[in-house]
Amino acid sequence: MMKHLTPYQIDQLTDELDAALSKLERSMRVTDDALRPVHLDQSAVGRLSRIDSLQNQGLTRNLRDREQAKLGQIVSALERMEKGRYGICIECGGDIPFERLLVFPETPSCAACAL
Numbered sequence: 001m002m003k004h005l006t007p008y009q010i011d012q013l014t015d016e017l018d019a020a021l022s023k024l025e026r027s028m029r030v031t032d033d034a035l036r037p038v039h040l041d042q043s044a045v046g047r048l049s050r051i052d053s054l055q056n057q058g059l060t061r062n063l064r065d066r067e068q069a070k071l072g073q074i075v076s077a078l079e080r081m082e083k084g085r086y087g088i089c090i091e092c093g094g095d096i097p098f099e100r101l102l103v104f105p106e107t108p109s110c111a112a113c114a115l
């Protein structure tokens, strides 16, 4: 049960997860704004600008999908933390090294399984 992580390392990784969560929440607020329906004034906006807005919304939706996926990963990581299973690969059950967790605190798997 997270034997390979010291309590200090676990504290540090909890802080990293909290920070990642706040950062994501901020960026998701921006994406929310960008995803609000664009009011296309047919007379004022030419066809090219309309295509532009629609393309931007498409990109924003892709970004939103990635943000949702990351949010899911962070939330599950916090759950694993609570259950004492954090830092243990969900694929092979092996220990995920502290160095990897520091870079990807939300990762559910070791480097070998993530490939």
Ligand SMILES: [Zn+2]
Pocket (backbone or CB within 6 Å): 089, 090, 091, 092, 093, 094, 109, 110, 111, 112, 113, 114
């Ligand atoms: Zn693994």
